[in-house]
Amino acid sequence: MKTETQKLATPARPLEMNVRFDKAQLLRFQSLIALFLLCLALTMLSDKFLTVSNLWNVLRQISVNICISIGMTLVVLTAGIDLSVGSILALSGAITAGLLKNGIELPTQNLFIGFTILGAILVGILCGTFLGALNGISITRFKVPPFVATLAMLTVARGLTMLWTGGFPISSLGDTFLYLGAGWFLGIPVPVWITTVLVLIAIFITKKTRLGTYIYAIGGNESASRLSGINVKRVKIIVYSIAGALAAIGGLLVTARLDSAQPNAGISYELDSIAAVVIGGTSLSGGRGSIIGTVQGAIIIGVLNNGLVLLDVSPFWQQVVKGLVILLAVIIDKANSSDE
């Protein structure tokens, strides 16, 4: 009997497996497929799209968004949100630029502190990390909802940027610093190198380390995680600090590329970043998603922006199209996840 049923079952099973395999594979690569179709369409519509210089240009542009969105992904995986990244980006960029250009003068002590490039960069990143940690502390210690806590930080950090710069750009920061944003290394733009390294580190953290597992566990079920002995508060503070640090690095890239720290830099960057995370398939309710998905999401947004410019679409219509793409991506994602 047994062998008979097995024989009967064997021909049917591989077929069924194959079908499922294909569907799962399709789902996994849905954003890559979307990206490929988008590129194909743009190549046919514009002869400027598929050129080496344009592609490097696109990658250089999106490297800032990818940088911010890595941190955003980690935050969203814990079922949080970070609206303050754009302002932290501006403040950190301005602090680095200011220290580099003017140093710190303390007239009362008759003291002047000058900064090397490395020193100025470190202070900038530390400042972003610190503000991120403050976000984490108000969310965990004082139980402020992430949306509100980071919204407050958005305003505070923007205000501090205005105070620090007096509302004026800080420009002409030197060739070495400019190289970080506009330079090339081994034929690839420097910001793309930096972002690639950060992406690899983030993938390593999410896939291979305790912190990564904890992030997914907290987003999936915070209460069960706490009962398992995980220090939920500490993990969250770390995650928001990382988001702050990455926003600061994004700020350095923007400042270096323009050779100028603009007080209005990074306005509404948080929205592009959340869009990248969401298009990349990370669930806003936490526990599900990936860095690589976010990278794909950021590339889709970047290519779309670039394509719409190349096609001479009016900036107003660009916004409409972008919004619809975000909506579509989430609708497709929802439909898929309810399949499970």
Place this chain on the structure above:
Amino acid sequence: MLTVNNITKRFPGVLALDDVSLCIEAGKVTALIGENGAGKSTLMKILSGVYPEYEGTLVWKGQPVRFTNTKDAQQHGIAIIHQELNLIPHLSVAENIFLGREPLTRLGTVDKKAMFRETTALLQKLKLNVSANARIADLKVGQQQVVEIAKALLTNAELIIMDEPTSAITGSEVDVLFGIIEELIRENKAIVYVSHKLDELFRIADHYVVLRDGKSIESGSMQGVTQDVLIQKMVGRKIELLRKQTEDTPDEVPTLRVENLTLRNPRKPADSLLKSISFQVGKGEIVGIFGLMGAGRTELLECLFGLHHKNLTGTIHINSQEITVKCPADAIRAGMALVPEDRKKDGLVLGMDVRTNISLTLLKELENWGTIPIGRVTKLAKKYIQELSIKTPGDGQKAKNLSGGNQQKIVLAKWLATNPLLLLLDEPTRGIDIHAKSEIYKLIIELAAQGLGIVVVSSELPEILAVSDRVLVMSEGKMTANIKGCDATEDAILKAAIPKSIYEN
């Protein structure tokens, strides 16, 4: 008025109601009694239209009926007042009462005046002295309960089912509630009253129906029965004893010793959720803790596990070392493990795979040079999948795709992986099928034989009797009995568990 004929309700793997028949008369209070899990709530859900699918028939005022949803039942005149009140705290009394059936003016706006008028009339009838515009949040729990009754009356309910209506209110409020019930009875309405508090039933009920293991065991008039008789009918069944009680070993150091544990109620500082609890658990001993809803069972375990640190006084010793537990991590370090009551909410990360769930408590130990080697995680998971015979297609399967019993085994696995000294189990077999239940009992007994101290908290008496070496009984935050397993009878345990405070007020 309502006749229930041979109703059977099956859930996957469980027979919740087995050929239940009963009769509810107009103008009478019918008490529905039975232990937890006897089938009371399933029956109530069928009567109120929550479960439209069942075998058997309902006859309502001479007509066979089958309610397809709760609204349908309401339209027929059956209302249910749940133990957890369904009111919206920031809306007014009138808005709550009319929620979902607001009267409209000719212009299509909500007719607030009519709402206020009718609500005031209703409140007057129920002798509730609050304004129809008062916010629910500003009312006392007892008053909120009356608002729920007003809601039921507005739908012209003729049969009102009350589920543990006095679980959250005090003596004088109970008197008011009973006054209202008597008034309703004079209007020839029927009341089904579900409660654990037997003494209340003797005050208010005319008839009783006893459910046990999903069967209607007996019904009759409250006159001529005594509490003892009712208790016997609720439990009367032979329990298969799984465990031979061990001899006393008093000289040994207890694994857990708790002294004067008191938990302040953060919302009502004068009140305590746990009142000076002291007990100990020996090495290899299984201590069962029984109590009815709200007795403080779960709170006790949560206190041991560091969840209520701020409001807690008293001392906890593990192996005669005094410990301070400020958070679960402290408890784990001290050698405790907690299998929580609600595994979906507190036990598992459902969207994660089996192996990560099992290793979640142990990642720090598995870590190697800052990374988590997948090989070690898989090995650990495979070990427990085999040892506890967890049925899963593989260790990479998501936890949410497994059955309740196998999910529970994953929770057990993740705690056994920490090599605990003391295992705290809160309702370890809730919602799992009979086969998995007996597997878990066997496992508990094996673990105790290996020297683990085990605390089993349960609201199911058979479970307590099946595994415990010693039974502690809790009632209203106090420890009311400490009985050796061999002396424990269902009668004795239930007597200690039933609250007495209702007459003390």
